[in-house]
Amino acid sequence: MKAFFQRSVVAILVMAAALAGNIQAVISKDVTTENFFLAQTPVKADELELPVALPELAEVILKAGGSNSGRVIGIDAQTEALSIQRSGKTATIPLSKIQKVVFKNGALAYRSNGRQIIRGERDRPTGQLVTWNGIPLNTFTVKNPTQGQAVVKLKPPVVSTAQLLGIQSVARNRQYVVNEIQFNSQQRTINILANPY
DSSP states (O other): OHHHHHHHHHHHHHHHHHHHHHHHHHHHHHTTSSOHHHHHSOOBTTBEEEEEEOOSOEEEEETTSOEEEEEEEEEETTTTEEEEEETTEEEEEEGGGEEEEEEOTTOEEEOTTSOEEEBTTTBOOSSOOEEEEEEEGGGEEEEETTTTEEEEEEOTTTSOHHHHHHHHHHHTTSOEEEEEEEEETTTTEEEEEEEEO
């Protein structure tokens, strides 16, 4: 019985060493993927700074009816306002007046490495629509308004640690493109619907 136990422990240690080698090989290959920004971002086990793309044309649907359209160039957590730009003019809308922001299908978006995505006929999602609810407003930042590049910090309880690992795995060679943003100004949170491309 003692010999069996010793052999089992040795077998487990050999398997663990082999697994570690395979994981290291996989990690070193992932650094050369298309999404350089994510590959260079250090990741904690419980938090992920995820680059997301905002298509160039958005429709801001207002709670009182009506809408505005343009490129989302900023979301200010302090003033709780959304800024959009169209034809060189900028408009600022309080988040409390916005029902949701819907990004148009067929609009141009950019990967974090600068390559273009045109949603719709030419480029189709490579994964299912995901929803992240209850994201603190101050964890979403538009980094490059010209190309619609933003970063969202995801961590529990918005997503579990296991979900973070899945999101990170998808984002290594695909880009999450935002379909819709909803605001909860009372709780100072946002909900994001996105597809990987």
